[in-house]
Structure formats: structure tokens, C-alpha cells
Amino acid sequence: MFAIFIVTCFVAFTGYRLHSLTWSGALLTVVTGTMIGWAFGWFGLYLLGVFFSTSSLASKYRSRDKKEVDEIVEKTGARDYVQVLANGGVGIMCAIGYLVFEETVWIMMYIASIAAATSDTWGSEFGVLSKRKPRFMFTFKTVEPGTSGAVSTFGTVMSIAGGGLIILASVPFMSFGWSTFLLLWVVGLSGSVIDTLLGATVQRKYRCVVCDKLTEKRMHHDTPTAYVSGWRFLGNDAVNFLSIFSVAWICFSLFS
């Protein structure tokens, strides 16, 4: 337990030093890591590590080419505690569930939720680098890269790969059959679909009154942006949390 805490602190501090995490994000990473390590042992921490390291690398990858996307998405750069909770909060719930009920389904929910988080992060971090502009779900019109609710082929492929990596990474440690793993992969991917659906429908959107760009930011060019559509309380972090939560819930209904 103590070793798990020390390793988590080290990872969080490294994330902070590499500007992948803010101070509050690092603190929440320690809480998340310790809870998950407590419930699922080194396996839980290892899976979290695969998500954390590959997602950080994906964010850094060709970050210069993502400058324009930074104008659209709500938060850029180091992840704060809300973003850590949006991606890891469901993991904490699964950890608590497992500690209380000690049923395997909570481990599967944990794996699926990390797969969902990875698939979503890979999809957006790589997807914005797609050579072709993404298309908006429902209308199929091309929109600016980074727009929530839009998909590109490259982003979709990377999203499938990211989720697959997590499922594959857990294969050596679990005694489930291949059909279960395939099902977990699909369940994990459903998170990206839910995320995109919510992004296309109810996620709040604003428009900059200076440059007329659609954005998720409340401020653009140091000027408050104008509300366009969506539920005002539903930002990117809430959408992330909801989609990962849905994955855990689907997993629970399937395997319990």
C-alpha cells in the first residue's frame, strides 16, 4: 500500500514536471492512483499508467500542429483536477465498488472505463491531426478540427486502437476468454460514441464575437463569447465523465 502511494506520487510529480498535469491535477492523480492501487493492486496502477503515459504522449505529439485546435477546445495544456476526475473518477468508483462488494465485475468495469478514457483521448489528440477535416455527426458537414461531435477516419481508427491497447494490456493478467475481451473492447469504444453524440447534441457551444469562430471557451480574444447551443452546465469534462460512466454502467449490466 505504501509502495503504491510512493509510486503514484512519483508519477504525479513527473506529470507535473512535464507540464502534463497542473498542481491540482497532480494531487488528484495521487488520490486516483492510490485508490485504484488499493483496490486493484499493481495491475490497476499499471493499467492507469498505460492510459496516463500514452495519453500524455498523444497530447505532446505534434503539439505545434494543434495550435489552431487550442482556439476551439475548452482547456489546453496541463490537465487540472477536474479533467483528472472526468477521466479517472469512474475508476475511483469502480475501486470503491470492488473494495465493498469484491466481485469481478468491478474489475471489468474498471478495465472498460480506462479503455473508454484512452479511446476518447487518443481519438481527439490524434484525430485533430487528420489531413482531412472532420465531419459533424448527423449533418456530415465538414467542420474545424477539434469541434466536439465531429469525427474523422484517422481519429476513429486511433480511438479503436487506444481502447484495444488497454484491453490487450490487461490480457496477461486476467483469466477471461477472448470473447469477453472483445466484448469489453466494444463496450469501451461505446464510450467514444456516447462522447461524440453528447458533443454533437447537448454539450455547450459558444461563438467568439471578435473572430466569429465556434468555440468551447467562455473567453476568446479576451472578450466573453456568445452562447450558441447546448446545456450551459455541460462542458467537455462533464461529457467525458458521463460517457465513461455510461461505459461502466453498460459493463455492469452485461457482466453482473
Ligand SMILES: [Zn+2]
Ligand atoms: Zn476569437
